[in-house]
Amino acid sequence: MISRALVAVAAVAAALLMTELALTRIFSVVMYYHFAFLAISIALFGLSASGVYAFLRRDRLDQIPTAPLLASRTLIFAACTIVALAGLVRLRVGLNYSAQNLALMLLIYLLAAVPFFTGGLVITLAISRFSSRINAVYAADLMGAALGCLVLIPLLNTIGAPGVVLGAAALAVVAAWLFAPEGGRGRTLAIGLTLLAVPLAGQLSGLATFDVVDTKGHQGDRILFSKWNSFSRIGVYERPHGDWSLSPAYRGALPDTRFMDIDSAASTPILKL
Numbered sequence: 001m002i003s004r005a006l007v008a009v010a011a012v013a014a015a016l017l018m019t020e021l022a023l024t025r026i027f028s029v030v031m032y033y034h035f036a037f038l039a040i041s042i043a044l045f046g047l048s049a050s051g052v053y054a055f056l057r058r059d060r061l062d063q064i065p066t067a068p069l070l071a072s073r074t075l076i077f078a079a080c081t082i083v084a085l086a087g088l089v090r091l092r093v094g095l096n097y098s099a100q101n102l103a104l105m106l107l108i109y110l111l112a113a114v115p116f117f118t119g120g121l122v123i124t125l126a127i128s129r130f131s132s133r134i135n136a137v138y139a140a141d142l143m144g145a146a147l148g149c150l151v152l153i154p155l156l157n158t159i160g161a162p163g164v165v166l167g168a169a170a171l172a173v174v175a176a177w178l179f180a181p182e183g184g185r186g187r188t189l190a191i192g193l194t195l196l197a198v199p200l201a202g203q204l205s206g207l208a209t210f211d212v213v214d215t216k217g218h219q220g221d222r223i224l225f226s227k228w229n230s231f232s233r234i235g236v237y238e239r240p241h242g243d244w245s246l247s248p249a250y251r252g253a254l255p256d257t258r259f260m261d262i263d264s265a266a267s268t269p270i271l272k273l
Contacts, residue, residue, distance in 0.1 A: 005070070006136055008178035009126050010144030012074060015168035015175070016043070016119045017148035018155070019081060022168070023088070023112060025161035028263045029212050029233050031093050031108075042109060046116025053117070054124045066129045070122060070179035071188050077118040078172035079195050085165045086199070087111050089212045119172070153230040160228030162210050170196055215264035224258065236260045241269035 023039035031038075054061065061069065088111060093104045123141060130137050148168075155164045173192030180188040202208030213223070218237055225236040241257040244267075257269035 002130060002133060002136070004178045005126065005130060006140040008070070008074070008175040009123065009137055009140040010147065011171050011175035011178070012077065012119055012122050012126075013141045013144030014148030014151075015077075015081070015171040016047075016116065016123075017145045018152055018164050018168040018171070019115055019119075021149070021152050022156070022161040022164040025156065025228070025231075025233070026088060026165075026212065029161075029215055030089065030091065030264075031216075032095065032265060033263055035093075038109070039112065042112045043116045045109075046113040047120035047123075049113070050117045050120030051124050054121060054128065058128075061125065065181075067179060067181035068184065070125055070129070071176045071181070071184065073118065073122050073125060074172055074176035074179055075188065075191055075195070077115065077122055078169045078176065078192060080118045081115040081165060081169040081172065082195060082199055084111050084115050085162060085169075085210055086208070089162060089210060090214075092214075092216055094216075122175075156228060156230040160211065161233070162212065163228075166196075166199055166210060169199075212264075217264060221259075232262045233264070234260065234262060235264060236270065241267065244269060 020039050020043040023042070024036040027038055028036040088108065091104055091108055091111075093101050093108065095101075127134060127137055152164065155167060159167065173189075173196060176192055177185055177189050199208075199210050203210055212233070214220075215235065218235070222238040223235060224238050225234070227234050237259045239259045240254070241259045243254055246254075255269075256272040258272075259267060260270050261267035
């Protein structure tokens with residue numbers, strides 16, 4: 001049990017770090033670049049709150065056997081990660097100071113904190129249940145977090161920031177299967193695969209995509225091209241850019257352009273040559 005649990009702890013730690021760093025990219029697109037590192041504050045808040053919760057509810061949690069407890073809480077972590085992503089890619093916050101924007105910021109903060117709360121609870125429970133092997137549990141936690149950071153950049157370049165978050169949810173499902181007791185692994189895997197099937201069906205059908213589509217300043221624009229990489233999201237839209245970069249002495253017709261931007265903010269025209 002302990003060897004499987006150590007691998008599961010590493011998987012949960014990797015999923016948490018992947019989610020935290022991917023959120024810096026998502027926040028830069030759906031809000032503005034100076035909100036990107038809000039994800040670090042949110043992660044610390046969620047992880048700390050989970051430790052407080054585990055302490056306050058320790059009597060009730062102690063009544064549940066270790067394997068079912070860790071497996072069920074890890075499935076909850078996977079489900080919360082999917083739900084949080086679905087909401088975060090759809091919420092928009094403006095820069096003006098208003099009650100609506102304050103409420104949206106609070107909603108984003110709380111929604112994004114849920115995966116870190118549930119994932120942090122798994123790590124907390126693993127540390128408390130395997131306290132006799134705390135050195136091994138902590139090593140697995142650090143190694144998993146490091147691995148999550150290493151795979152993040154190639155994953156961002158291939159599947160984008162929302163894809164990384166969904167990948168973290170899939171990693172959590174694997175961790176839940178590893179935590180599960182011998183007789184409950186099939187049921188745990190079935191529940192986990194059902195959870196992952198929901199965003200997959202939404203993405204393939206186009207009915208409920210998990211990508212950033214309707215970004216700030218581009219409501220209703222037709223996207224000609226979009227691509228994530230490890231440090232930005234490039235978007236090209238079917239709309240003219242205007243007269244940006246033209247000389248004030250130019251008196252001719254406006255050139256045919258398309259609007260391209262980075263993280264849905266820093267823009268430049270693409271000229272039809």
